[in-house]
Amino acid sequence: MSKPYILVVDDEPDIRQLVSEILADEGYQVDVAQDAAEARRLYARKPPDLALLDIWMPDTDGITLLKEWKREEADDFPVIMMSGHGTVETAVEATRLGAYDFLEKPLSMAKLLLTVERALEASRLQQENIGLKRRLDTWVEPVGRSAVMEQLRQQVRRLAQHDAHAVFSGEPGSGKETFARYLHAHSARHDQPFVDVAVAALTPEHCLAAFFGKEESGEIQAGLLEQAQGGVLFLDEVADLEADTQLRLFGALESGAFQRVGGSAAVPLDVRVIAATRKSLEQEVQAGRFRKDLYYLLNVVSLDIPPLHQHPEDVTELLNFYTDYFVTREKLAFRRFPVAVQNLLRNHPWRGNVRELKNLVQRLLILGNGEEVGLDEVKAALGSGAGPAASPGYALELFNLPLKDARDQFEKAYLEYHLDKHGGSIARLSQAIGIERTHLYRKLHSLDIKFREKG
Known part of the structure; x- marks a missing residue:
C-alpha cells in the first residue's frame, strides 16, 4: 500500500525544504509548490491525500485556494493552513471553509507531524464510514x-x-x-x-x-x-x-x-x-x-x-417498504396509504418503475400533511410530478421546522425529482437547474442523495 501523498504549498523556500524533508523522513510522499499556480498544476496531476497550505502567497492567497479545493467534492482531502501573520478571524474563516486545522509559524515540527497524523487518520475513518454507510444502504x-x-x-x-x-x-x-x-x-x-x-x-x-x-x-x-x-x-x-x-x-x-x-x-x-x-x-x-x-x-x-407495470400487485408492498425505509432512515413522519390510494397507484403506468415509486413515497412523506396520504394529493403529484404541489398543507408543515431543516427538506425533494426526471444524469441535471456541476456534487452529498454518475 502506497504511503499518503502530501502537498506542501508555501512561498518561503526554507519552510518548503524543511517541512518536505521531515515528512519524507516519516515515509510520506511529498511534493512542494511555491505558489498557488504551481499548486494547481500539481493538484490537477494528482489530488493529494493531505495539503499543508500557506495563507499569504504572492499570486493567490491560501483561503481562495482552499475554497477551490473544497468545491471539488470528488477529491475531498484534509487541508492544514499555515501562517506567520494569522489572526483569530483568519483561523475561524479557514476552519469554516473546511480546513482541518490552523498552525502558526514558526512551526513546531512535533505539532505539525501530530496534526498531519491525526488529519490523515480522521480522513481515513471518514472514508471508511462513508463506505460502510453505502454498504449498509445498498x-x-x-x-x-x-x-x-x-x-x-x-x-x-x-x-x-x-x-x-x-x-x-x-x-x-x-x-x-x-x-x-x-x-x-x-x-x-x-x-x-x-x-x-x-x-x-x-x-x-x-x-x-x-x-x-x-x-x-x-x-x-x-x-x-x-x-x-x-x-x-x-x-x-x-x-x-x-x-x-x-x-x-x-x-x-x-x-x-x-x-x-x-x-x-x-x-x-x-x-x-x-x-x-x-x-x-x-x-x-x-x-x-x-x-x-x-x-x-x-x-x-x-x-x-x-417493469413494475407488469407486476402491479407488488405496488402495495413496495409502498409499505419505502414508507418504513424513509421513516427509519430519514426519520420522516409516518403516513398511511389507504386502500383507495393503493388502488390508484396499482393502476398507474410507472414509466420510471420502482425508482419512480420510491421517489413518490419520499415526496409525499416530506411534503405531505396528516397521518393519511390523500387521494387528491397523490393525483396532483402524479399529474404534475412536481412534488410541492402535491399537498396544499405542505407549506404549513415546513413552516413549523427550523429554517435550515425546511430548506434542506425542500431542496432534497426538488433535487431528487429533477435527478429522476433527467434519468440520473448529473450533467443534464446541472444544466436544467442552473447549478455548477462541482457545487451540485457537494449539494447532493450534503443532502445524502444517492446517485451514480451517468454523464
Whole structure:
C-alpha cells in the first residue's frame, strides 16, 4: 500500500525544504509548490491525500485556494493552513471553509507531524464510514410477492450458486442493481467487494485507467478490476462501454490477467461480472457498437427484470417498504396509504418503475400533511410530478421546522425529482437547474442523495 501523498504549498523556500524533508523522513510522499499556480498544476496531476497550505502567497492567497479545493467534492482531502501573520478571524474563516486545522509559524515540527497524523487518520475513518454507510444502504432483498418476483428471486438464488458471468436487462429503475446485489449476497463471494460502475459516466480518455489502473513514476493506482478482486464487478449500462475498453476487458476476463496502464507486469484477475443494460446487446452487436466476443463471454446467463407495470400487485408492498425505509432512515413522519390510494397507484403506468415509486413515497412523506396520504394529493403529484404541489398543507408543515431543516427538506425533494426526471444524469441535471456541476456534487452529498454518475 502506497504511503499518503502530501502537498506542501508555501512561498518561503526554507519552510518548503524543511517541512518536505521531515515528512519524507516519516515515509510520506511529498511534493512542494511555491505558489498557488504551481499548486494547481500539481493538484490537477494528482489530488493529494493531505495539503499543508500557506495563507499569504504572492499570486493567490491560501483561503481562495482552499475554497477551490473544497468545491471539488470528488477529491475531498484534509487541508492544514499555515501562517506567520494569522489572526483569530483568519483561523475561524479557514476552519469554516473546511480546513482541518490552523498552525502558526514558526512551526513546531512535533505539532505539525501530530496534526498531519491525526488529519490523515480522521480522513481515513471518514472514508471508511462513508463506505460502510453505502454498504449498509445498498443491499435489500427485492420486494414483491407476485409470482413474477418469486420466480425471479428463485432464479437469482440458483444463479448465485455458480460463478458464471451474467447479463441483467430491463428498463431504467426496474431493479437490476438490486437483483445483482441480491445475487452477490447469496453467492460464495458474498464477503468480497461489490463494485458498481456507472459506465456512461466514464469518459473515453479516462476509461482505460479507471478499469485497469495505472503505474506512473513507480506509483501504483488500482483500477476498478483490482478493487473488485475476488468479488463482483457490476457494470451498469454496459452497452455504453467504449470500444478500446471492451477489447481490453475481454482480454482480461478471457485470460484471467491484465496490465495496468503504463505498467508491464501481469496482474492476476479473479472477478465475476454482472452486466446490466436497458438496450438489446444483440442489436448492439449487430450494429457494430458492442464486441461479439465480449457479449458471448458475459452473456452466460441472461435475466430480464420486468417493469413494475407488469407486476402491479407488488405496488402495495413496495409502498409499505419505502414508507418504513424513509421513516427509519430519514426519520420522516409516518403516513398511511389507504386502500383507495393503493388502488390508484396499482393502476398507474410507472414509466420510471420502482425508482419512480420510491421517489413518490419520499415526496409525499416530506411534503405531505396528516397521518393519511390523500387521494387528491397523490393525483396532483402524479399529474404534475412536481412534488410541492402535491399537498396544499405542505407549506404549513415546513413552516413549523427550523429554517435550515425546511430548506434542506425542500431542496432534497426538488433535487431528487429533477435527478429522476433527467434519468440520473448529473450533467443534464446541472444544466436544467442552473447549478455548477462541482457545487451540485457537494449539494447532493450534503443532502445524502444517492446517485451514480451517468454523464
